Amino acid sequence: xxxxxxxxxxxxxxxxxxxxAPLRLAMDRLRRDRVAIACAVVxxxxxxxxxxxxxxxxxxGHDPTTQYRDTGLTPAGLPVGPNRQFxxxxxxxxxxxxxxxxxxxxxxxxxxxxxxxxxxxxGVVVGVTAGYFQGAVDTVLARFMDVVLSLPFLLFAIxxxxxxxxxxxxxxxxxxxxxxxxxxxxxxGQTLSIREREYIEAARSLGASxxxxxxxxxxxxxxxxxxVYTTLLIPTAIVFEATLSFLGMGVVPPTPTWGNMLxxxxxxxxxxxxxxxxxxxxxxxxxxxxxxxGDSVRDAxxxxxxxxxxxxxxx
Amino acid sequence: MTxxxxxxxxxxxxxxxxxxxxxxxxxxxxxVSLTVHSGETVGLVGETGCGKSTLARxxxxxxxxxxxxxVFEGRDITRLSRRRLAPVRRNLQMIFQDPYGxxxxxxRVGSIIGDPLAIHDxxxxxxxxxxxxxxMELVGLNPEHYNRYPAEFSGGQRQRxxxxxxxxxxxxxxxxxxxxxxxDVSIQAQIINLxxxxxxxLGIAYVFISHDLSVVRHVSDRVxxxxxxxxxxxxxxxxxxxxxxxxxxxxxxxxTPVADPDLADRRTPILLTGDxxxxxxxxxxxxxxxxxxxxxERCRIEAPAxxxxxxxxxxxxxxxHFPVHDPAELMAS
Numbered sequence: 001x002x003x004x005x006x007x008x009x010x011x012x013x014x015x016x017x018x019x020x021a022p023l024r025l026a027m028d029r030l031r032r033d034r035v036a037i038a039c040a041v042v043x044x045x046x047x048x049x050x051x052x053x054x055x056x057x058x059x060x061g062h063d064p065t066t067q068y069r070d071t072g073l074t075p076a077g078l079p080v081g082p083n084r085q086f087x088x089x090x091x092x093x094x095x096x097x098x099x100x101x102x103x104x105x106x107x108x109x110x111x112x113x114x115x116x117x118x119x120x121x122x123g124v125v126v127g128v129t130a131g132y133f134q135g136a137v138d139t140v141l142a143r144f145m146d147v148v149l150s151l152p153f154l155l156f157a158i159x160x161x162x163x164x165x166x167x168x169x170x171x172x173x174x175x176x177x178x179x180x181x182x183x184x185x186x187x188x189g190q191t192l193s194i195r196e197r198e199y200i201e202a203a204r205s206l207g208a209s210x211x212x213x214x215x216x217x218x219x220x221x222x223x224x225x226x227x228v229y230t231t232l233l234i235p236t237a238i239v240f241e242a243t244l245s246f247l248g249m250g251v252v253p254p255t256p257t258w259g260n261m262l263x264x265x266x267x268x269x270x271x272x273x274x275x276x277x278x279x280x281x282x283x284x285x286x287x288x289x290x291x292x293x294g295d296s297v298r299d300a301x302x303x304x305x306x307x308x309x310x311x312x313x314x315x
Numbered sequence: 316m317t318x319x320x321x322x323x324x325x326x327x328x329x330x331x332x333x334x335x336x337x338x339x340x341x342x343x344x345x346x347v348s349l350t351v352h353s354g355e356t357v358g359l360v361g362e363t364g365c366g367k368s369t370l371a372r373x374x375x376x377x378x379x380x381x382x383x384x385x386v387f388e389g390r391d392i393t394r395l396s397r398r399r400l401a402p403v404r405r406n407l408q409m410i411f412q413d414p415y416g417x418x419x420x421x422x423r424v425g426s427i428i429g430d431p432l433a434i435h436d437x438x439x440x441x442x443x444x445x446x447x448x449x450x451m452e453l454v455g456l457n458p459e460h461y462n463r464y465p466a467e468f469s470g471g472q473r474q475r476x477x478x479x480x481x482x483x484x485x486x487x488x489x490x491x492x493x494x495x496x497x498x499d500v501s502i503q504a505q506i507i508n509l510x511x512x513x514x515x516x517l518g519i520a521y522v523f524i525s526h527d528l529s530v531v532r533h534v535s536d537r538v539x540x541x542x543x544x545x546x547x548x549x550x551x552x553x554x555x556x557x558x559x560x561x562x563x564x565x566x567x568x569x570x571t572p573v574a575d576p577d578l579a580d581r582r583t584p585i586l587l588t589g590d591x592x593x594x595x596x597x598x599x600x601x602x603x604x605x606x607x608x609x610x611x612e613r614c615r616i617e618a619p620a621x622x623x624x625x626x627x628x629x630x631x632x633x634x635x636h637f638p639v640h641d642p643a644e645l646m647a648s
Contacts, residue, residue: 198416205375206431206480207404209397216430220421 023223029300036296042289050105057103062086062096064103065254069094079272089274091264097275100256101282107245107257108286111172112238118176119237120230123183124222128214130184131191142188148181154243161249171250175240183229187222194221224301231294235287242283258283321389322488322520323351323407328373328383330366339595343369345544346383348621349522353487356514356521358535358552360528360567362591366544367524368412371492374522375409376400388487405435408481412493414473418465424451424476425461431483450479454509471502475509482513490522495530507534528571532556537630540564543602544594546621550631560624560631560638562607601636609637 030036049056057063072080072094082089088097130141157174164170194200195218203213244250245259253260258279265276328347331340344366351357361367372378374385376392384393392403408431411417418427429447432438438446448458454475465473474494481489491510495503507530513519525531531538532552539549540561548561559565566585587606592598598605604614613636621634 197419198411198413199419201372201377202409202411202417202477202480203419203430205377205404205409206434207401208430208434209401212434216422217419221419223421 023301026224026297026300030296033296033300035292036300039289039293039296042285043293046105046109046286046289049102050109053102053106057099060087060096060099062099064099064256065095067094068096072096079268079275081272082274088278089272091261091272091275092268095256097261097278100261101258101278103256104258104261104279104282105286107168107251107255108238108241108283111168111175111241112234112290115172115175115179115237115241116230116233118172119179119233120183120226122176122180123229124187124219124226126180127184127187128191128218128222131188132195132210132214132218134192138188141184145181145184145188148178149185151178153178154247157244157249158247161244166244166249166252168251171241171244174244175237178240179233179237183226183233186225186229190222190225191218194218228294228298228301231290231297235290235294238290239283239287320353321350322353322355322387323349323374323522324384324386325349325370325374326384326386328370328385329381330369330373330378331381334595342544342594342597344373345594345597347541347544347546349374349539349546351488351520351522353520354514354518355536356523356534358531358538359522359524359541360526360531360538361541363526364591364594365541366594367526367541368492370541371409371490371522371524375407375490376403377409401435405431405484406487408484408486408489410474410477410481410489410491410494413497414470414477415465415497417477418473420465423462423464424456424468427465428476428479428483431480435484437484446483447479450483453482453513454479455505469502470498471505474498474502474506478506478509478513482517482519485517486519488520488522490524492524493526494523496525496527503530510534528556528567540567543591543597545602545634547603547634548632549621550628554628554631558631560633560640561603561635562609562639563603565639601634603635609639611637 062068068086068090071085072090074080079092079094080086080090086096086098088101091097091100126141126145130138130145153174156178160174161170200213200217203217208216241250242257242259242262245257246263248260248263250259251257261279262276262283265272265279269276326348328344328349329342330344331342333340347366347370349357349359349370359367359370369378373380373383376385376395380393384391386392387403387407390403392400395403418424425444425447428450429443432443432446437443444461448461451458451461456472456475456479460467465476468476474497477494494510495506498506510521510523511534514521521534523531523534535552537549538552538555539546540555540563541547542563548555548559548564550558550560555564556568559568566587569585585608589606592602592605598615600616601607601610601614601619604610607614617636619634619636621632623629623631624633624635624638625631625640
């Protein structure tokens with residue numbers, strides 16, 4: 001690394017020297033990863049699809065909840081297969097599967113992202129607090145997370161929905177609640193090791209408060225595992241939401257979601273393969289894209305040592 | 316340059332660590348008293364594991380003391396809460412051993428050096444940036460590297476960052492915990508000279524911890540030798556190196572490598588036998604007696620006090636019943 005002699009350059013003529021942040025190095029590695037690029041493109045398309053759903057509906061002239069009984073059902077009242085009017089065919093009520101899958105993207109991404117963000121925030125706060133303070137605080141919080149992890153989530157979700165009634169908000173909260181503990185446990189472990197580093201001691205010797213140490217010195221060092229966890233939690237949450245909807249405990253019909261479409265299609269899969277295929281495919285592609293991207297991100301952030309801490313799919 | 320004002324007094328400091336919840340304790344520091352005057356450098360030497368770093372952290376109040384007191388600027392800071400301690404820290408800073416571990420790898424250097432200024436609300440915004448860059452210049456770093464990360468610096472440069480952070484608030488005392496042990500010899504000299512310059516410019520007092528006797532000799536006004544959690548000998552630096560009284564000090568000095576081969580040939584190092592006993596269960600009486608070539612019955616029973624052993628030498632204190640007056644007598648035995 002060459003250093004510029006001080007006298008030769010006027011202070012204000014010096015271009016700002018930007019350090020190569022560890023995260024930027026990771027980004028460079030990620031950019032060379034073809035799988036990651038492909039996944040990112042897929043995810044981008046999904047986001048565009050979700051945002052442009054009304055536009056797509058407008059262009060095809062079909063609405064996600066309208067029942068096209070004249071054109072969308074056979075004279076016997078069965079779903080119509082893919083054709084020029086209904087690209088992905090229709091469902092048992094004569095609704096356009098294509099438009100419903102497109103609209104389902106919105107719910108899936110929304111629930112996936114929002115519940116993941118909630119879970120990450122809660123997990124980081126709880127995990128850092130437990131790991132940093134140790135002692136009684138740690139015991140209480142860590143045992144609480146263990147309890148959450150040991151709860152059978154579906155039974156719990158059924159009970160909760162029975163009380164609160166099914167809705168998107170309840171879904172998001174349930175998913176976040178059952179995901180945060182896994183994050184919290186990882187973060188707690190990392191915090192336990194970070195707090196023994198000498199720079200934490202240095203901060204303490206400077207007179208920094210606990211809150212400052214946690215915010216300035218601990219949390220930035222959690223960025224790598226948290227980013228990895230985020231990309232792996234989103235597909236889990238999407239599957240989670242689909243599961244809830246599938247069981248009739250998520251988003252209320254007639255709002256289309258991949259989960260309730262799959263649920264409806266079960267009785268018709270023998271006569272209408274398209275009805276079960278397209279929402280299932282959408283779910284598969286979405287979760288695959290996020291998961292593969294998560295793997296790539298993990299590799300990029302720490303190419304040598306970070307071992308797979310994959311989020312176990314809980315559905 | 317040493318005036319007589321007492322800056323720091325450690326009085327009978329004891330720090331024990333519990334190995335398990337019940338059962339024996341590691342007696343890392345076991346009754347150490349130390350005085351530092353303002354503008355003075357006190358060297359602290361001893362083998363690995365003798366409690367030097369623990370003592371440093373007790374003085375800097377990073378550890379809670381098991382017993383004893385720390386008085387800084389005439390104020391007992393032993394039991395101060397973290398909040399009450401914060402203003403004290405403006406004058407009491409620390410430099411750490413590991414230039415890699417003591418800097419947060421995720422933060423830019425400017426932010427690290429600016430930390431004390433931010434924590435104590437001294438300066439912010441452009442003002443902080445300007446002061447940080449002044450500090451970088453003061454310790455010999457290029458101020459343009461303000462936005463770099465610690466990983467982009469060499470070990471010596473990183474230690475300069477640690478020094479800049481410690482002097483940012485112009486403290487009166489810096490506790491240096493083996494500040495150069497992790498560095499190459501040529502870099503060690505640079506850092507030591509830097510610390511020396513800062514002492515002259517800013518009138519800082521140091522507690523300088525090292526296991527390297529020649530480094531300590533170079534920087535210190537006074538030196539204390541530690542063995543198994545206790546100070547066995549303390550004296551003015553030149554006095555201690557010229558006339559060591561404690562057999563342990565004599566042995567330590569004789570083990571120091573000498574650059575001149577002719578001189579080295581003429582010296583016989585005193586080889587201590589055995590290992591350092593465990594601080595969990597230190598020997599009775601004088602802690603050095605199982606390894607001491609001069610040990611007698613009395614040493615096994617009675618712990619020697621740290622006091623003047625030679626009339627007229629009231630600054631040279633030795634914790635030994637049978638202090639050495641001629642190093643040759645040790646070599647013979």
